Amino acid sequence: MKRFVGMMMGVATSAVVFGGVSYASVGIQKIVASYDNIGLTVNGQSVATSAEPFIYKYNVYVPISTIGHALGANVKWVNSPAEVQVEGAGASLQPFSVYLNGQQMPTGLSNGKSLYGIPAGNSQYESVTSLIPSIDSQGNLNFQGTSTPAAAPGTPLSTLTPSALHGDFNNASLYPQGQLTGYWTPSVLGQLYPGQSAIEWGVGAGQTARLPGAEYALNGQYQTLIGQFAVDDLSRNYTGSLQLVFVGDGKTLGSTGWVQGGAAPTPFSVNVTGVQTLEIQYELKNSNGTVYTMGQTYQAPAKNPDGTTDPIVVSDLMNAVLQPSSSASTIAGTGSTGSATAPSSGS
């Protein structure tokens, strides 16, 4: 039971108007209350209190601090002017305006402090953003496009089962069932990409990593492999760099060139005409210039040099599509090293 210490027992007779609520009575009075063993339950639970509720002038009176506390609120007494302050009880949400690129959207609700929400399942938000939010029973929030993004024509590499896996890709505890995609959402320069179709490799602090690779049986069916390769925003400040090397039937076809964080994804286009087996090899160059090739062991530092984040380097191979042979677009006379090595556009 809360004790209101230090309160003034003096008697004043004038009514005071305060906050639009004014009472006429001030001072000590004797009243006659009717007790009837009135019990108190809050949210179904019986609340034992020595401050038993009673009836007075047809009202049932209850001790506000007992109720407030039982409802999970904070109850505080202020002496002068006399006030009981109850905080955290009930929902006090106010609407707030939302502007999306200058366009006014349906209002959200906020408690003015840490809780802000915009309505989900709202057709105006969905048509303007092309995103549909959904919340699962665990409270996870998923944003998905209103329409599946148009993929480049061809066979997405992520839909093919590799014929062989090397390095970390071959580690079943890291990549169960040889699944190389969908562990996280790639984020490059703040732009998000669907993870389901991205081949993902990362190295955590202290990890003994083995540079990975994957082989695909193309059986001469395809002409070009296109895609994008990037160092993810998770490791945007990584001082080393990564590259992909493309090997067809044992012959180097090209590479992405060394790629760093804080840069746009590096596009690549590899001529795989007539290639039976394509191998994609990962390579890492650390800040000292030491290069680790596919299969080699790279011992990651125990702690990220930035002092706080965990992954040392995270990479995303996105939108990789094998384009079929088509006589109209066969490039004659370009030789066997037909790759584009776009320079990494760092800032």
Place this chain on the structure above:
Amino acid sequence: MKPILRSVSGYGMGLFIGAMVFGGVSFAGTGLKPLQVHYANIKIAVNGKVIPTSAEPFIYNYNVYVPISAIGHGLGAQVSWVGTKHEVSIARTAQLKTQSGSLLYYGSPILWYGNTHTFSYKGQSYVSPFALATALNEPVYIDPTTHAAYIGQGPSSGMPLVNFPDVRDYGNYAVASGGYVGAITGWKDGPSQIAGQIYPNSNGRSILWSPANSNGQIAGVTYNLNGKYTSLTGLFGVDDASGTGSQLQLTIAGDGQQLYQSPWMSRGQAATPVEVNISKVKLLTVSFSVKTASGAVYTMGETVPQGTVAVADFVDALVH
């Protein structure tokens, strides 16, 4: 002559103040009981707002008592009198239900985001505008007074540059300070002050740097503007908290090209206004340079001599 009474109850006439004349009252439980209560014009405030009550609260035996109707309306709880049980039942009406979970995009988790709150209120689900802005790769700004949210395009005053996620950090900004990697946007001991002029709104929308004690590596930061903004404005100068030995310079680059370089600024010099055309710029980099008393110049990423005192304030950095 009838005793003078304040009219206090409808129970029993002939009641005397100070006299207990009830026979057969069981003080252990039921029946009428005279109470000495204290009225003090007590107000009840819930979440900062005074609520009206059908009858005035009073103090009895160190507790403040209110009629149960006040509880119902004021605390957003449902109150019912269960006559058969002689019970007051109070239940919080569960209007607001909050949840916290991961943020996903096309079903895969965004690992760097951390938890996101969702809530449902009166049957409608609500999601965080910060989460939506992340999914859209747009900055978001919430007006501290009106609480209006601006996603992408800022209010008429502009979108704070520091509200964009940093896509690359250099020098001291690339090493965690207080568990956080990225640009310093405010000073702990108050807003920026340059040549006696205080910039009261600078904290939270400025890019600030001072060499860290043990390792003063000149800082820089890059933001992705997606080519959507036309100008960058702000003020640059040396904070009054700085020493007088060094001079500081601000450099703005867009997609690798230098767009703006301030004059060398000294402590005590009024802040120089910054206005840079950033039309179509995607990657915008803000960095500093230091010129020590000896005339040696250090640029982004370089380590300044130990003991160099230099406090750079790029104040109110906004894009339009």
